[in-house]
Amino acid sequence: MIKHHPKLDLIQAYTQGKLPASLSAAISIHASMCPDCQQLIDEQTELHASSVFENGGVNEVIYETETLSKIFAEADLDAMISAITSDDSVSQSQPVADKQVEINGQTYQLPRALANINHSNFSGIGKISRASLDLGEGDLHSHLLHIDAGGSVPSHTHKGFELTLLLDGTFSDESGEYVKGDFIMLDSSHEHTPISEKGCLCMTIADDALHFTQGLSKLLNPIGKMIY
Amino acid sequence: MQVTNSVMAKRDKTPPKGRYQSSMSKDDSKQLTEWLVAVAEKRDKKAFSALFSWFAPKIKNVAYRQFNNEAQALEIVQDTMTNVWRKAHLYHPEKGAATTWIYTVMRNVAFDALRKIQAKKEDLLSDDIWPLVEGEVTETESFSDYLMDKRLLNLVDTLPDNQQQIVRAVYFQDMTQEQLAKLLNIPLGTVKSRLRLALAKLRQQLDDQSQD
Numbered sequence: 001m002i003k004h005h006p007k008l009d010l011i012q013a014y015t016q017g018k019l020p021a022s023l024s025a026a027i028s029i030h031a032s033m034c035p036d037c038q039q040l041i042d043e044q045t046e047l048h049a050s051s052v053f054e055n056g057g058v059n060e061v062i063y064e065t066e067t068l069s070k071i072f073a074e075a076d077l078d079a080m081i082s083a084i085t086s087d088d089s090v091s092q093s094q095p096v097a098d099k100q101v102e103i104n105g106q107t108y109q110l111p112r113a114l115a116n117i118n119h120s121n122f123s124g125i126g127k128i129s130r131a132s133l134d135l136g137e138g139d140l141h142s143h144l145l146h147i148d149a150g151g152s153v154p155s156h157t158h159k160g161f162e163l164t165l166l167l168d169g170t171f172s173d174e175s176g177e178y179v180k181g182d183f184i185m186l187d188s189s190h191e192h193t194p195i196s197e198k199g200c201l202c203m204t205i206a207d208d209a210l211h212f213t214q215g216l217s218k219l220l221n222p223i224g225k226m227i228y
Numbered sequence: 229m230q231v232t233n234s235v236m237a238k239r240d241k242t243p244p245k246g247r248y249q250s251s252m253s254k255d256d257s258k259q260l261t262e263w264l265v266a267v268a269e270k271r272d273k274k275a276f277s278a279l280f281s282w283f284a285p286k287i288k289n290v291a292y293r294q295f296n297n298e299a300q301a302l303e304i305v306q307d308t309m310t311n312v313w314r315k316a317h318l319y320h321p322e323k324g325a326a327t328t329w330i331y332t333v334m335r336n337v338a339f340d341a342l343r344k345i346q347a348k349k350e351d352l353l354s355d356d357i358w359p360l361v362e363g364e365v366t367e368t369e370s371f372s373d374y375l376m377d378k379r380l381l382n383l384v385d386t387l388p389d390n391q392q393q394i395v396r397a398v399y400f401q402d403m404t405q406e407q408l409a410k411l412l413n414i415p416l417g418t419v420k421s422r423l424r425l426a427l428a429k430l431r432q433q434l435d436d437q438s439q440d
Contacts, residue, residue, distance in 0.1 A: 017335040021343060021353050028357045035382060046324060049331030053286050081280055084310050085273045091314045113356050136347035 002034050002181040011037065015045045022135050022142040022205045025113040026165045026183065029203070032111060033181035101201075103129060103146045108168050108201050119144055127151025133203075145202045147171060152195040160207035161187045169200030260326040268316035279330075280309055287334050294338060304341060308334040318360050332358060383433050391426035394419055 006014070006027050013019050014027045031038040099110040103122050118134040127148035135142055145164075147153070164184040171178055173192040178184060186192065260282065266275035284305050291304035311333045319329045336354035343349050384395055393412075397403045405423070409416040 015335075017339040017342075017354075021339075021347070021349075021357070024339075024357045025353070042324075045332060046328045049325070049328040052290055052331060053283070053327040080306060080309075081273075081277055084306075084313050085271075085276055087314070088271060089314070090317055091311075112359065113353075116351060116353060116356055136349050 002030075002179060002183075004178065004182040004184050005034065005037055006030060006183050006185070008040075011040055012044055012048070015041055016048055020135075020137050020140055021117075022133065022137055022140055023163070025117070026163060026203055026205060028113040029111045029165060029167070030181060030183045032113075101131075101144065103201070104148060106199070111167065114203070122146065128153060130204075140205060140207050142203065142205045145204050147194070147196040147200050147202075149197065149199040151199070152193060155191060155193040157191045158186055158188055158206060161185060162204065162206040164194075165203040165205075167201045167203055169196060169198060171196035171200045171202075257325055257327070261321050264312075264316055264319055264326040264329070265321060267313065268319055276313055279312065279326075283312075283330055284309065290334070291338060295341075300341070304334065304338055307337045307341070311337060315360060332360065336360075380430065380434070383430050386433070387426050387429060391422050391429070394422045395426045395430075398423060 010019070010023070010027065014024055017024075019027070027037075027041075031041055099115045101108050101110060101119075101122075114133070119131040120134070122129045122131045122144070124130055124146075128145070128151055129148075130143045130145045133142040133144065144167075147169075162185075164178075164182075164186070166178050166180050166182045166184070168180055170180070171194050173194045175192065260279070263272075263275040263279045266272035267279065287305045287308055288301050291301035292298065295301055295304070308330070312330055315333065319326070336358055339354045339357075340350075340352050343351070343353065384392060387395065394408065397408050397411075398405065403411070405419045406416060409419045412419070
């Protein structure tokens, strides 16, 4: 059972379109596996929609609704409407092409939210391999991370935050076991050593490189960016 | 353009309130829904004009606050209303208010526009992140007596297409198996066997889930 969910403020920002694409996609994927969160999202969307359209907005300074003629004094309103309605075709929803990834002989189906996001080839060390998602979000780095059966990521903390969304399989750390759909948000106060007994595929989003904390793996810090 | 619809006229007289209260009456909401359905079903241009008049100033306001740019705000209005015109058939009144649906269309347009500016990407991800078509699992009155459980609804989505089609028609749309056989032009026996397979699979998956 999914035990880890996005917090309410994250869900609200998501319904309002205020999160970066990476986090938005992660919440979308989580919600597609978690009916409770999907319901919360539907409710929040409705709430926000009515606050936007039926009034000025909750706790926001009410704006005077400008009249149409004032707004569209220069733009030609009639022309805009007839330009829109002159095209009588309707958008057919395109069936979304299945996107699969194959890692070390194992094939995974990627969720729809990732279907149109390009990713690099998988590369890595030992049982850990990853591919970066090409989202162009500056310091926010998103990856697909694969852990082969029996693999683990050396103990580390995060300087910023690190989100792990389990897409398939299971893994565990000091806090317990995680299953498909779990939305695990960690910050610099957490130190953990994820281990996957049977292998797993995750989506990870971090706003800084990991900081390895133990023994030899400290040597990885300078090259941490390369393996995780 | 002269705005003549009653909703607009009524709202313009309402003095601005200091804080949020749902001031929209049921009649207003019903009117918006009717217009949107008329656009979807009859490609009704008058209804579209009415929707445009009601929503455009509001969308422009929201977009202006987000982008702080007049031209960009007008572009959001134009793109949103274009999508309303072209995608109205994807709106289902039983799933929610017209305002909610048009809000999601606007939110998606603004999201893609912002990404274009900030990440220099024109990948139009919004429809994958917030699918307008499937993915909504809210119950609707028409089948609330049957498959109330959302878990079940989600499982139905995982069935092969031909089985899903049968399950949805029989359980969500109240069609008889005979009607369905005729509609799909397949033997009644095929309908029955697909339904049986589908139900067996659902039962199996429910069992598996409850053991988790």
